[in-house]
Amino acid sequence: MTDDEVYAVAKPIWDNLVKSSNLKDYGGFTRDFSTQMLFGANEVELGKQWANNKIITNLKETFEPFGCLRRGVHITVLIKQTNKEISGEFLGRLVLGVEDDVVKVFGATIY
Numbered sequence: 001m002t003d004d005e006v007y008a009v010a011k012p013i014w015d016n017l018v019k020s021s022n023l024k025d026y027g028g029f030t031r032d033f034s035t036q037m038l039f040g041a042n043e044v045e046l047g048k049q050w051a052n053n054k055i056i057t058n059l060k061e062t063f064e065p066f067g068c069l070r071r072g073v074h075i076t077v078l079i080k081q082t083n084k085e086i087s088g089e090f091l092g093r094l095v096l097g098v099e100d101d102v103v104k105v106f107g108a109t110i111y
Contacts, residue, residue, distance in 0.1 A: 001075075006096070007065045009103055010077040014094055017108055018059045018081075024050040034097065034104035055110060058084040063092065073097050074106055081110055 013032050020028035026043045033041055050057050060082045069076040079092030095107030 003065075003068045006068050006075055006077060010065060010079075010094055010096060013096070013103070013105060014063060014065075014077070014079060014092065015061070017094075017105075018061055018063065021050070021056050022059055022061075024057060032103075032105045034099045034106050037105055037107070054085055055083055055090065058086070059110075060084055076107070 016031060017029060019025075020031070024047070026046055029046065030038060030041050062082070064080040065077050066080055067078040069078070074095050074097040077094040077096065079094060081090045081092040082088075083090065091111045093107065093109045093111070094105065096103055097106045098104070
């Protein structure tokens with residue numbers, strides 16, 4: 001798979017994560033999570049993060065993927081992300097893999 005093909009798969013998933021995080025929508029945010037990620041994505045913990053972190057609740061809905069790292073059965077997509085309230089650029093990291101023949105999120109962070 002080329003980087004552009006990976007981006008085509010990753011963009012709607014990241015777009016959903018951004019929109020759901022801004023809305024503090026747990027169900028939407030975890031929609032594409034792998035089983036492993038769901039175990040770590042406690043609704044109360046996510047609620048605390050959303051309450052105390054302006055970075056993850058004011059994300060601009062425009063973003064730019066700029067690279068892929070491939071390791072084993074996972075692909076990490078690197079994303080340039082900006083925020084509505086905090087100036088500058090942030091690094092988004094989206095780890096994708098396949099579970100039950102469906103592309104799922106195995107990791108997602110913003111720095």
